[in-house]
Amino acid sequence: MFKHEWLETNIGLLTILTMLAISIGGLVEIAPLFFIKNTVEKVDGVRPYTPLELRGRDIYQREGCYLCHSQMIRPFRDEALRYGHYSLAAESQYDHPFQWGSKRTGPDLARVGKKYSNEWMVAHLVSPRSLVPESVMPNFPWLLTTQLDYSDIEDRMRALRIAGVPYSLTKAEYDANVKKFGKQTADMLDINKARQNLIKQAEDNDYDGDPSNISEMDALVAYLQVLGTMVDFSKYDDDEFVKYR
Amino acid sequence: MSASKQQAHVPQTTGHVWDGDLQEYNNPLPNWWLMAFYASVVFAVIYWFMYPAWPIAGTFTTGFKTITYVNNKGVEKTVHWNTRALLLQETNEAVKAQKPYFDKLSSMSFEQIAKDPEMNSFVLSAGKELFSDNCAPCHQQGGAGKVGFAPNLTDDDWLYGGHFSEINHTITYGRHGYMPPFAGVLTDQQMTELADYILSFEKYPVNPASAEAGNQLFHSETAACYYCHGADAKGRKVIGSANLTDSIWLWANVPAAKTIADKEAAIKTVITGGLNRGVMPTWQGRLSTDQIKLLTVYVHDLGGGQ
Numbered sequence A: 001m002f003k004h005e006w007l008e009t010n011i012g013l014l015t016i017l018t019m020l021a022i023s024i025g026g027l028v029e030i031a032p033l034f035f036i037k038n039t040v041e042k043v044d045g046v047r048p049y050t051p052l053e054l055r056g057r058d059i060y061q062r063e064g065c066y067l068c069h070s071q072m073i074r075p076f077r078d079e080a081l082r083y084g085h086y087s088l089a090a091e092s093q094y095d096h097p098f099q100w101g102s103k104r105t106g107p108d109l110a111r112v113g114k115k116y117s118n119e120w121m122v123a124h125l126v127s128p129r130s131l132v133p134e135s136v137m138p139n140f141p142w143l144l145t146t147q148l149d150y151s152d153i154e155d156r157m158r159a160l161r162i163a164g165v166p167y168s169l170t171k172a173e174y175d176a177n178v179k180k181f182g183k184q185t186a187d188m189l190d191i192n193k194a195r196q197n198l199i200k201q202a203e204d205n206d207y208d209g210d211p212s213n214i215s216e217m218d219a220l221v222a223y224l225q226v227l228g229t230m231v232d233f234s235k236y237d238d239d240e241f242v243k244y245r
Numbered sequence B: 001m002s003a004s005k006q007q008a009h010v011p012q013t014t015g016h017v018w019d020g021d022l023q024e025y026n027n028p029l030p031n032w033w034l035m036a037f038y039a040s041v042v043f044a045v046i047y048w049f050m051y052p053a054w055p056i057a058g059t060f061t062t063g064f065k066t067i068t069y070v071n072n073k074g075v076e077k078t079v080h081w082n083t084r085a086l087l088l089q090e091t092n093e094a095v096k097a098q099k100p101y102f103d104k105l106s107s108m109s110f111e112q113i114a115k116d117p118e119m120n121s122f123v124l125s126a127g128k129e130l131f132s133d134n135c136a137p138c139h140q141q142g143g144a145g146k147v148g149f150a151p152n153l154t155d156d157d158w159l160y161g162g163h164f165s166e167i168n169h170t171i172t173y174g175r176h177g178y179m180p181p182f183a184g185v186l187t188d189q190q191m192t193e194l195a196d197y198i199l200s201f202e203k204y205p206v207n208p209a210s211a212e213a214g215n216q217l218f219h220s221e222t223a224a225c226y227y228c229h230g231a232d233a234k235g236r237k238v239i240g241s242a243n244l245t246d247s248i249w250l251w252a253n254v255p256a257a258k259t260i261a262d263k264e265a266a267i268k269t270v271i272t273g274g275l276n277r278g279v280m281p282t283w284q285g286r287l288s289t290d291q292i293k294l295l296t297v298y299v300h301d302l303g304g305g306q
Helices: A004-008 A012-032 A053-061 A077-083 A118-126 A153-162 A170-182 A183-186 A191-206 A215-226 B004-006 B031-048 B083-108 B110-115 B117-134 B164-173 B188-200 B208-218 B224-230 B262-271 B289-301
Strands: B013-018 B024-026 B066-070 B074-081
Touching: A004 B208, A053 A153, A053 A191, A053 A215, A053 B083, A077 B083, A118 A191, A118 A215, A153 A191, A153 B004, A170 A183, A183 A191, A191 A215, A215 B164, B066 B083, B110 B164, B110 B289, B164 B289, B188 B208, B188 B262, B208 B224
Parallel strands: none
Antiparallel strands: B013 B024, B066 B074
């Protein structure tokens, strides 16, 4: 007869079987999510990041903003009151990796886009305590003085394309994007035009208030200002997304 | 463990002996622990039947428990239990609890709300929270503003007007003040004259001849300041051009500058570079009409409402 003692005294077997048990749990709970049709809500407006926003997201990761900020508004009343509509899975479908985070030293940023002006974002990142005296957020002054490196922007987009983000390389992919997102957005997602698109967006919007150069601040603010703004929730009934759960 | 219990069960050992006399007890798990373990297994099985749990093929088991809510169209719906429906249900309940206040809020005029003591305390408590979450990062706690960034909302000086309707419009649609740069259009001498003219309103001891020249220039077609700031230099509320005759400054930090030359320089910086930094975001969409109404009364009550 099977005796537990036999397992407990065979350390190699114990390790293998423990790992097996855990993987089954994970596989059963997680893997099917990729196949459940309702996981990602059907909603208009969500698009991959533009080249400039993408570099901004990279800087967000590099600086460890996610260690203090979540990007996941849970469907709770207090969160809805403070941050707005709960986050949809669809809204992070092009994020690899997603920035949901798990720690809120600072507020959630999932819908911070357009909440403040570019001026505020820049001043706050350079010196948070100049605007919010009780803040414990660190100063990030170098973002304003560091030139943005976009020499490898095409490679970054190509890597995400392999992960399934619809950045286009070929004419056929571009045409598919035009169909899906419209021409304007499709142009932005074209890897062949990445560099000129990045420069143009930074120059047109001048996020950091200094038109003479493209700084890391330009990219980060471009990214922050688009967070949570892609879906127009006024187009949907307030229970539209209940059916996906 | 009591002495009698200890005697009742003879301790078993695992059978190993280390260092000649070191043995390891092989005690059975305590009963309370085992019971708790079995109970949680039973709980898990019940849970699977009650709540969304197991993925199967392209869908999942939804559970027997249901939840009923009313959506924004007033349609009552019953669906399998899930957190998104629960949020709607809880929101309905909270709205019901606050309904008397919000009904009053939407039916009353701004003036009535400001005069009604009960509504006023509601506005004060709810408004304070909304203000610190959304407005304080720019206008600062208490609304005193920040020179060079966002205006003071507690004084009676208003760029866009301090009446309820004007404040409400400001919050709903946002504002963006614009003044063109005059670098290259005006000479340094001319800008000094304009600065002196503006400083003369506050009775600073500036050169009177220079201030008079500035007065001419202000109302001339060369500089055309009067076009936006008005012939009396008191500003025009529709475009939010500042009142230049009072002692309240948002962009040119005149009060902080010590000497007359520094005060002139502060004003000249604004004239040279123009202004495009005054961005008050739009709150329509992020905040509800009722929340904006509440904030309007709150801001009006901060001190400077007209």
